[in-house]
Amino acid sequence: MSDLPQRAEAQTISALATETINPATANIDRLSPLEIVQAINTEDAKVAQAVEQVLPAVSQAISAIASRMRQGGRLLYIGAGTSGRLGILDASECPPTFGTSPEQIVGLIAGGPIATANAVEDAEDNPAAGRAELEQVHLTASDIVVGIAASGRTPYVLGAIEYARTQHALTIAVVCNPDSPLEKLVDITIAPIVGPEALTGSTRLKAGTAQKMVLNMLSTGTMILLGKTYGNLMVDVVATNYKLEQRASKIVQSATGLDAERALALLQRCHGETKTAIVVGKTNLTPDEARTQLAAHNAILRTTLEAIAE
Known part of the structure; x- marks a missing residue:
């Protein structure tokens, strides 16, 4: 005992x-x-x-x-x-x-x-x-x-x-x-x-x-x-309400340089996936191609972007 x-x-x-x-x-x-x-x-x-x-x-x-x-x-x-x-x-x-x-x-x-x-x-x-x-x-x-x-x-x-x-x-x-x-x-x-x-x-x-x-x-x-951030941006944020949608949009804007309207449209195209949207916005890959690249690099955004740029 x-x-x-x-x-x-x-x-x-x-x-x-x-x-x-x-x-x-x-x-x-x-x-x-x-x-x-x-x-x-x-x-x-x-x-x-x-x-x-x-x-x-x-x-x-x-x-x-x-x-x-x-x-x-x-x-x-x-x-x-x-x-x-x-x-x-x-x-x-x-x-x-x-x-x-x-x-x-x-x-x-x-x-x-x-x-x-x-x-x-x-x-x-x-x-x-x-x-x-x-x-x-x-x-x-x-x-x-x-x-x-x-x-x-x-x-x-x-x-x-x-x-x-x-x-x-x-x-x-x-x-x-x-x-x-x-x-x-x-x-x-x-x-x-x-x-x-x-x-x-x-x-x-x-x-x-x-x-x-x-x-x-x-x-x-x-x-x-674990790669849940890009710099100090929360790139795995889940946009489940209006506030978080706006936060995700701002994160995409900060990472890609897109304006608010284009960032929001990109997020919608990527089904709200912030990381996917950033890869698409910075590389012109399709959302599916971006997801494949992220999966190949353990979903770490910085590593993914660096690999694509090589």
């Missing part, structure tokens, strides 16, 4: 950096509204500095994630409470932004879908539930599991990571405390140490912000390595 709960409890809450009392905000209830937000903002300013310290680990993770995803692996975020919701948020933004399928990047949360909008606090205490989540999605050795836990000791996440290790999946921790039980289980640890919160133990504040910044980097950096 796993001893994860015992290992997690060995580090008491009072010892965690995220749970200690912040002397800078000890009298926050006596402050004016402006002084309250100034105090919170002062604490928030420390988050980017903490994330800066872990950029080497983030870059290592991005390289490893991209390598596995090129082979068909999935990126799975798993967490409880705020941490779980942040994973779901990042995963849900990837299909419209990068044209990924919903199955490629997935967010899992303790307590299931209902926990995205309603707190299910006791769900995080069950390591078997974390394991069951990964069993249900048929975890494989090609996949990546990112355990998100500010404390680094959440039993649900520890159970999931322990199971992921038995399946030889790549394991990554995003935590906000040093030397946590989670860190001891994973292949790569990303631990921005943000210190005590403005409200003691409210890790939806600095810790949550740091986690959001890291997850932004993990997904965005991975997608860049």
Whole structure:
């Protein structure tokens, strides 16, 4: 039987950096509204500095994630409470932004879908539930599991990571405390140490912000390595509404030099496929020929254009 709960409890809450009392905000209830937000903002300013310290680990993770995803692996975020919701948020933004399928990047949360909008606090205490989540999605050795836990000791996440290790999946921790039980289980640890919160133990504040910044980097950096951008243009954007249609049109304009009317007409001719439209606009190939060229170069636009130009 796993001893994860015992290992997690060995580090008491009072010892965690995220749970200690912040002397800078000890009298926050006596402050004016402006002084309250100034105090919170002062604490928030420390988050980017903490994330800066872990950029080497983030870059290592991005390289490893991209390598596995090129082979068909999935990126799975798993967490409880705020941490779980942040994973779901990042995963849900990837299909419209990068044209990924919903199955490629997935967010899992303790307590299931209902926990995205309603707190299910006791769900995080069950390591078997974390394991069951990964069993249900048929975890494989090609996949990546990112355990998100500010404390680094959440039993649900520890159970999931322990199971992921038995399946030889790549394991990554995003935590906000040093030397946590989670860190001891994973292949790569990303631990921005943000210190005590403005409200003691409210890790939806600095810790949550740091986690959001890291997850932004993990997904965005991975997608860049996978050729989902051309420069800083999101060339795999899926135009599913008016705003995104206009964004796709602007991307085609920026990449090809076409005016708005011609770019929109080209997108329609290419069935809304931004990459295809750019290849056609820059080379005068037909849409079908452009698709063939993209497929031959792993759908990486820059590589495709360079090969055509040779």
